[in-house]
Amino acid sequence: MARIIVVTSGKGGVGKTTSSAAIGLGLALKGNKVVLIDFDIGLRNLDLIMGCERRVVYDFVNVINGEATLNQALIKDKRVSSLSVLPASQTRDKDALNKENVGKVLEELGKSYDFIVCDSPAGIEAGAMMALYYADEAIVTTNPEVSSVRDSDRILGMLASRSRRAELGLEPIKEHLLLTRYSPKRVAEGEMLSVEDVEDILSIPLLGVIPESQAVLKASNAGEPVILDTDSDAGQAYQDVVDRLLGDTVDFRFLVAEKKGIFSRMFGG
Amino acid sequence: MAFASIEFKGSSFTLSVLQLKTSLLVDIRADLTKKIAQAPDFFYLVPLVINIEKINDSIDYQAVKLLIEELNFTFVGFTGSVDKEQRQLIRELGFSFVNTARASTTNGTSKKTTAAVVVEKAEKIDSAPQRQLYTDKVHRGQIRSGQQIYAKNQNLVVIGSVSAGAEVIADGNIHVYGALRGRAIAGATGHIHAQIYCQNLEAELVSINGNYWLSESMEDHWGSPAHINLTDNELTSAKLI
Numbered sequence: 385m386a387r388i389i390v391v392t393s394g395k396g397g398v399g400k401t402t403s404s405a406a407i408g409l410g411l412a413l414k415g416n417k418v419v420l421i422d423f424d425i426g427l428r429n430l431d432l433i434m435g436c437e438r439r440v441v442y443d444f445v446n447v448i449n450g451e452a453t454l455n456q457a458l459i460k461d462k463r464v465s466s467l468s469v470l471p472a473s474q475t476r477d478k479d480a481l482n483k484e485n486v487g488k489v490l491e492e493l494g495k496s497y498d499f500i501v502c503d504s505p506a507g508i509e510a511g512a513m514m515a516l517y518y519a520d521e522a523i524v525t526t527n528p529e530v531s532s533v534r535d536s537d538r539i540l541g542m543l544a545s546r547s548r549r550a551e552l553g554l555e556p557i558k559e560h561l562l563l564t565r566y567s568p569k570r571v572a573e574g575e576m577l578s579v580e581d582v583e584d585i586l587s588i589p590l591l592g593v594i595p596e597s598q599a600v601l602k603a604s605n606a607g608e609p610v611i612l613d614t615d616s617d618a619g620q621a622y623q624d625v626v627d628r629l630l631g632d633t634v635d636f637r638f639l640v641a642e643k644k645g646i647f648s649r650m651f652g653g
Numbered sequence: 654m655a656f657a658s659i660e661f662k663g664s665s666f667t668l669s670v671l672q673l674k675t676s677l678l679v680d681i682r683a684d685l686t687k688k689i690a691q692a693p694d695f696f697y698l699v700p701l702v703i704n705i706e707k708i709n710d711s712i713d714y715q716a717v718k719l720l721i722e723e724l725n726f727t728f729v730g731f732t733g734s735v736d737k738e739q740r741q742l743i744r745e746l747g748f749s750f751v752n753t754a755r756a757s758t759t760n761g762t763s764k765k766t767t768a769a770v771v772v773e774k775a776e777k778i779d780s781a782p783q784r785q786l787y788t789d790k791v792h793r794g795q796i797r798s799g800q801q802i803y804a805k806n807q808n809l810v811v812i813g814s815v816s817a818g819a820e821v822i823a824d825g826n827i828h829v830y831g832a833l834r835g836r837a838i839a840g841a842t843g844h845i846h847a848q849i850y851c852q853n854l855e856a857e858l859v860s861i862n863g864n865y866w867l868s869e870s871m872e873d874h875w876g877s878p879a880h881i882n883l884t885d886n887e888l889t890s891a892k893l894i
């Protein structure tokens with residue numbers, strides 16, 4: 385049975401798509417069959433981050449409407465053969481998806497994949513609800529600031545009340561906290577919430593902390609998910625997240641500001 | 654014949670009565686809206702009986718009910734000493750007509766606007782207790798931003814935190830075994846003895862019997878276990894442990 389994981393947040397621009405791409409690719413690199421689905425209909429971002437935007441012929445909405453088969457729409461990743469992307473449509477609006485047909489597509493994918501990673505749009509409207517409805521697990525992507533934490537809290541409420549698991553009274557969705565764009569320096573200066581603050585407010589288990597990193601922008605411009613940049617702090621932090629999802633216990637890194645050497649301190653590097 | 658799953662019992666309750674002095678809905682709406690604005694929490698979902706004995710002309714019963722519900726009261730029925738035909742009409746329209754309990758059974762201390770009323774056909778009449786005893790509604794788990802829980806005619810026990818942006822309401826007391834960061838409204842339908850307890854007070858608003866505090870008034874026990882109650886119609890907080 386495939387694990388259906390939604391990457392969600394409530395708020396936009398917190399790193400959902402970045403995380404979906406990195407985690408999806410990381411899981412595939414570990415030998416799992418993974419499909420990444422872009423639920424952000426109308427924006428179409430995931431294919432860019434994955435670097436497959438030029439290979440989009442059919443999309444998720446075409447499949448939902450029966451205009452294309454799943455096999456026609458799925459784009460196989462050129463780096464890892466066990467990874468596929470189901471892109472969003474750029475021309476349709478958010479109402480193009482419906483529960484019943486999304487359910488059918490997920491069921492079909494579940495037969496041949498180990499992980500289905502759903503990249504959710506922002507907000508708490510229909511699109512985001514659709515992305516989380518069938519989830520078994522949720523990666524609640526949060527930035528260390530008050531408004532993002534508040535939106536994540538709201539999404540946690542939705543996961544517990546509006547999902548399929550909630551409606552059927554099944555075991556609740558497994559919740560994971562992913563703190564992204566974390567800057568230990570700004571936390572120390574009191575400009576951002578700390579890991580402990582966020583854990584205290586949301587009280588769900590911590591899956592990972594991704595530092596604010598230049599490597600992320602570089603990676604998205606290149607269409608190479610940051611997890612492939614194994615020298616970067618963000619790439620390593622995403623690798624830890626993947627290992628934890630696969631059941632390993634891994635210590636948390638990048639939680640404190642690096643001590644600067646005497647030279648950088650003198651020259652402000 | 655006895656049923657395993659249900660049992661009918663008669664019981665008497667103290668209910669708020671709204672005395673109408675006009676049949677003009679615009680006027681009723683205007684005055685009610687002003688009244689509610691004075692203490693929104695106090696009136697929220699309050700069960701209301703409408704007394705129509707002062708209305709001499711005709712009145713649109715259905716419209717009255719809709720107005721009452723639109724303003725977030727819980728409509729119970731109509732009351733007042735009116736003639737048989739009018740009662741009959743009210744019943745035929747599908748509304749209940751409730752009779753006030755006889756003077757001997759009413760609670761002497763009740764205010765002008767409240768009266769103990771008894772739904773007709775109730776089998777037994779108890780006098781309304783001075784201090785209500787509520788059962789507990791227990792909620793396990795955190796109450797998240799955007800969620801609202803209402804313990805109607807009950808105390809509310811939350812085993813978990815109440816997030817900022819969440820709201821807990823009880824007709825009785827509220828206990829939060831966790832942090833209270835959202836809004837807590839105890840004694841929601843009018844209950845001066847209602848209390849609020851929490852392990853960490855960081856609330857956006859606390860209210861008892863319509864008296865409320867915003868965060869800024871909670872300075873004394875902010876971030877610590879606290880107990881809030883109403884003393885001489887004023888909210889007071891104390892260290893819980």
Ligand SMILES: Nc1ncnc2c1ncn2[C@@H]1O[C@H](COP(=O)(O)OP(=O)(O)O)[C@@H](O)[C@H]1O
Binds near residue numbers: 564618
């Ligand atoms: N760890 C990070 N460090 C620096 N920038 C980041 C990080 N994570 C995301 N970003 C940037 O934040 C922006 C929003 O990221 P994205 O993944 O598109 O968010 P979402 O899908 O939640 O809207 C992008 O410009 C991305 O490059």
Ligand SMILES: [Mg+2]
Binds near residue numbers: 400402504
């Ligand atoms: Mg996105």
